[in-house]
Amino acid sequence: MIELINLCKAFDDHVVLDNVNLTIRDGETIVIIGRSGTGKSVMLKHIIGLMKPDSGQVIIDGQDVTRLGGKELNDLRLKFGMLFQGAALFDSLNVRDNVAFSLIEHTKMDDATIDKRVAECLELVGLKGIENLRPSELSGGMRKRVGLARAICMDPKIILYDEPTTGVDPIMADAVNDLIKDLQSKLRTTAIAVTHDMTSAYKIADRIAMLYKGKIVEIGTPEEIKNTSNPLVKQFITGAATGPITEDS
Amino acid sequence: MNGWISQLGERFIGFLRYSGGVTVLMVRTVFSSFVPPFKRKPVLEQMVKIGIDSLPIVFLTCLFTGMVLALQSAYQMQKMEAKLYIASLVALSLTRELGPVLTALVVAGRVGASIAAELGTMKVTEQIDALETLASNPIKYLVVPRFIALFFMLPLLTIYGDIVGIVGGYMIGVWRLNILSNLYWDMTWNPLKIKDIATGLIKSFAFAVIICIIACYEGMRVEGGAEGVGSATTKAVVISFILIIAADCLFTALFYFGFSF
Numbered sequence: 028m029i030e031l032i033n034l035c036k037a038f039d040d041h042v043v044l045d046n047v048n049l050t051i052r053d054g055e056t057i058v059i060i061g062r063s064g065t066g067k068s069v070m071l072k073h074i075i076g077l078m079k080p081d082s083g084q085v086i087i088d089g090q091d092v093t094r095l096g097g098k099e100l101n102d103l104r105l106k107f108g109m110l111f112q113g114a115a116l117f118d119s120l121n122v123r124d125n126v127a128f129s130l131i132e133h134t135k136m137d138d139a140t141i142d143k144r145v146a147e148c149l150e151l152v153g154l155k156g157i158e159n160l161r162p163s164e165l166s167g168g169m170r171k172r173v174g175l176a177r178a179i180c181m182d183p184k185i186i187l188y189d190e191p192t193t194g195v196d197p198i199m200a201d202a203v204n205d206l207i208k209d210l211q212s213k214l215r216t217t218a219i220a221v222t223h224d225m226t227s228a229y230k231i232a233d234r235i236a237m238l239y240k241g242k243i244v245e246i247g248t249p250e251e252i253k254n255t256s257n258p259l260v261k262q263f264i265t266g267a268a269t270g271p272i273t274e275d276s
Numbered sequence: 277m278n279g280w281i282s283q284l285g286e287r288f289i290g291f292l293r294y295s296g297g298v299t300v301l302m303v304r305t306v307f308s309s310f311v312p313p314f315k316r317k318p319v320l321e322q323m324v325k326i327g328i329d330s331l332p333i334v335f336l337t338c339l340f341t342g343m344v345l346a347l348q349s350a351y352q353m354q355k356m357e358a359k360l361y362i363a364s365l366v367a368l369s370l371t372r373e374l375g376p377v378l379t380a381l382v383v384a385g386r387v388g389a390s391i392a393a394e395l396g397t398m399k400v401t402e403q404i405d406a407l408e409t410l411a412s413n414p415i416k417y418l419v420v421p422r423f424i425a426l427f428f429m430l431p432l433l434t435i436y437g438d439i440v441g442i443v444g445g446y447m448i449g450v451w452r453l454n455i456l457s458n459l460y461w462d463m464t465w466n467p468l469k470i471k472d473i474a475t476g477l478i479k480s481f482a483f484a485v486i487i488c489i490i491a492c493y494e495g496m497r498v499e500g501g502a503e504g505v506g507s508a509t510t511k512a513v514v515i516s517f518i519l520i521i522a523a524d525c526l527f528t529a530l531f532y533f534g535f536s537f
Contacts, residue, residue: 072405075409076408077405077408077409101411101412101413102411104408104409104410104411105411107409109406109409111402111405111406112402113401113402115401115402115403115405115406116403116406117398117403117406117407118397118398118401118403128410128412129410129411132410132411132412133411177410
């Protein structure tokens with residue numbers, strides 16, 4: 028279980044997270060929605076320990092991530108897989124070495140076993156036989172999928188998706204959504220995705236939470252979110268140009 | 277007046293913050309260099325990039341410097357009928373001063389800029405964050421191989437630059453100023469002492485640390501996309517240049533006054 032307790036973060040005078048409280052159950056897929064710049068990615072970075080909060084806690088399986096450092100934090104991170112917005116593949120490595128990065132760095136597997144595992148992961152994301160390509164030779168959608176293969180390579184318990192469908196065409200976005208759902212049913216991991224793509228959110232989420240002005244203003248199943256009476260959420264999910272969000276900004 | 281004082285204060289705090297950041301990075305890099313696992317491949321790759329690939333530019337810079345040094349000193353020495361001492365002047369100037377400094381400046385321009393740009397690009401494309409999420413320490417993975425490679429390759433490049441510069445001086449001395457070849461070599465090697473070469477090499481070890489740490493620090497704190505990468509690259513080169521010249525001055529004074537070198 029992942030618990031965010033009174034999480035606060037500000038950059039100079041700009042408050043990004045303001046006493047955020049959120050509980051994520053094991054095995055569920057939760058999608059955090061909200062406008063660009065509302066702190067969705069910042070929240071993800073707190074969960075994996077890339078950022079330290081000004082105050083508050085992030086409890087994962089009883090451990091407070093905000094108090095961990097060095098080896099303890101790295102051991103915890105091995106339970107995670109993360110897909111970055113731009114995939115964040117290492118330019119200097121080919122696809123095989125990108126996907127196998129954690130296996131090479133943190134296990135004593137021989138090359139043949141690593142190759143087999145990389146092939147399995149690439150097959151799971153629908154990209155067979157591209158091990159020798161460089162990231163610069165891949166399309167946006169392929170980069171995302173290789174990033175996903177890298178994220179699942181160590182059989183993580185928790186997968187974080189930062190804008191999984193941003194920057195890819197609608198057909199590829201739907202393929203990425205299918206992939207996330209498929210992985211979820213096969214691997215039974217806990218997943219946290221941040222996005223502002225509502226099609227994606229409805230498709231992959233067990234629950235959806237909306238972040239607005241540093242606070243979770245609504246949380247519920249996709250159905251509950253669709254039928255919400257909260258005007259902030261209504262405006263966001265319908266994409267209306269006028270409403271409380273735009274009037275307030 | 278108040279505005280001026282607060283601006284000065286802000287700059288001073290900025291300076292302290294920068295110095296602190298650089299020092300912390302240096303300490304963590306040195307510490308990480310001695311912590312296993314030790315991987316040879318990334319260090320060897322960096323040695324090729326930093327050392328082997330810098331050979332042509334160091335060759336040209338030091339060759340021309342040796343030639344210019346011989347020509348400029350000939351202008352004075354000929355008046356004093358002391359043409360023969362050109363060889364000693366070229367050899368000593370290069371090994372003690374110009375070889376280490378020019379090699380370091382060239383490497384700071386070529387390698388320091390490249391390190392800052394590479395790490396800066398990795399930072400803005402979240403590759404450094406990705407490294408951390410994959411439970412790898414960016415300092416161990418990115419900074420240490422560059423640090424070890426520079427620490428060993430810059431002194432080697434300096435020795436190479438010294439030799440090339442001396443050959444440049446020889447070409448002018450023997451072919452243009454008609455000094456006898458064996459006499460030129462005698463006047464080159466005889467006054468040269470181990471301590472002359474050692475002072476140059478000690479400097480180059482310090483310059484290697486400066487180039488690597490400044491470039492990595494600038495690269496790893498880039499913000500704001502392509503513009504940030506460009507600005508970090510420029511800063512890495514400019515700050516390295518200034519620190520190299522300042523450290524050179526400090527070491528020369530230390531050797532001269534402290535150890536009578």
